[in-house]
Amino acid sequence: MSAAETVDNLPERNVQPLEIDGVTVGFGGITALDEVSFTVQPRTIHALIGPNGAGKSSCFNAITGVYPVRSGRVRLGDTELTGKSAHQVARLGIGRAFQNIALVGESSVLDNVMLGRYSLTRGGFLSYGLRAPWTMRAERRHQDRAAEICDFLGIGSRLHQRAGSLPYGDQKRVDIARALAVEPTVLLLDEPAAGMNSAETAELAELIQQIRHGLGISILLVEHDMGLVMGLADRVTVLDFGKHIADGPPEQVQRDPEVVRAYLGTTADNPGEKEGRP
Numbered sequence: 411m412s413a414a415e416t417v418d419n420l421p422e423r424n425v426q427p428l429e430i431d432g433v434t435v436g437f438g439g440i441t442a443l444d445e446v447s448f449t450v451q452p453r454t455i456h457a458l459i460g461p462n463g464a465g466k467s468s469c470f471n472a473i474t475g476v477y478p479v480r481s482g483r484v485r486l487g488d489t490e491l492t493g494k495s496a497h498q499v500a501r502l503g504i505g506r507a508f509q510n511i512a513l514v515g516e517s518s519v520l521d522n523v524m525l526g527r528y529s530l531t532r533g534g535f536l537s538y539g540l541r542a543p544w545t546m547r548a549e550r551r552h553q554d555r556a557a558e559i560c561d562f563l564g565i566g567s568r569l570h571q572r573a574g575s576l577p578y579g580d581q582k583r584v585d586i587a588r589a590l591a592v593e594p595t596v597l598l599l600d601e602p603a604a605g606m607n608s609a610e611t612a613e614l615a616e617l618i619q620q621i622r623h624g625l626g627i628s629i630l631l632v633e634h635d636m637g638l639v640m641g642l643a644d645r646v647t648v649l650d651f652g653k654h655i656a657d658g659p660p661e662q663v664q665r666d667p668e669v670v671r672a673y674l675g676t677t678a679d680n681p682g683e684k685e686g687r688p
């Protein structure tokens with residue numbers, strides 16, 4: 411491992427706009443995202459909403475290099491993310507917490523957060539396996555940073571507990587800590603409030619604000635809990651059937667007739683039923 415991989419020498423990061431520009435994603439005959447464009451401005455909380463099957467997850471997967479894009483571009487400032495692997499995208503500053511918490515339940519909180527940290531090292535697990543002294547020094551510094559992130563998220567006292575033994579809300583924090591461990595300038599949160607009660611959701615809202623203000627990064631949020639979205643987001647982008655249908659501040663978007671139709675949409679033949687939702 412080279413000195414460039416030590417914690418102090420991680421690249422300085424400016425928080426840049428994340429630009430999704432005319433992105434199309436498809437699977438065979440299905441167009442999951444159809445020339446979608448929007449920009450997440452630095453240090454804002456930006457929500458991406460839409461009914462089931464609207465293309466929100468596909469959009470996250472296109473940004474993070476999990477799904478290939480058929481056309482269009484994803485850029486972070488001047489840096490091209492299009493066509494990069496998930497690992498490269500993480501290294502370039504995009505952290506992602508998943509809808510279904512995917513922690514290694516038997517491992518400690520610290521070890522789970524360190525999984526995010528390894529994406530910052532060129533050699534990854536293999537170089538740690540060799541256990542050279544400089545590698546071990548670097549690992550300690552990465553562990554210190556992981557512990558700092560956990561402290562910031564209020565789980566500093568849980569570092570050595572089994573991740574799987576924690577209450578749901580704390581497991582979500584570990585998941586977010588792991589995403590923050592890549593030192594992102596943009597954090598993608600995929601339905602963070604899913605499965606939470608109202609008290610947990612209120613705590614989550616506070617946590618998201620704390621991340622934005624405390625770390626000064628941008629947050630792109632996919633969420634079905636409209637109370638959370640409207641209370642938190644600076645800007646909201648709405649998708650429906652893979653298309654971008656609205657964009658603006660929450661109070662404007664929730665009055666938009668296109669958005670109301672997408673959520674409450676009825677067909678003339680079948681009033682009261684949603685139009686062809688899967």
Ligand SMILES: Nc1ncnc2c1ncn2[C@@H]1O[C@H](COP(=O)(O)OP(=O)(O)OP(=O)(O)O)[C@@H](O)[C@H]1O
Pocket residue numbers: 437440441442460461462463464465466467468469
């Ligand atoms: N891997 C895939 N293979 C085939 N079709 C897919 C795949 N991923 C998504 N789709 C299809 O793309 C469309 C958009 O799905 P996507 O999961 O992106 O929507 P979503 O807005 O995230 O929905 P939800 O709110 O239900 O999670 C749907 O028709 C879905 O069936």
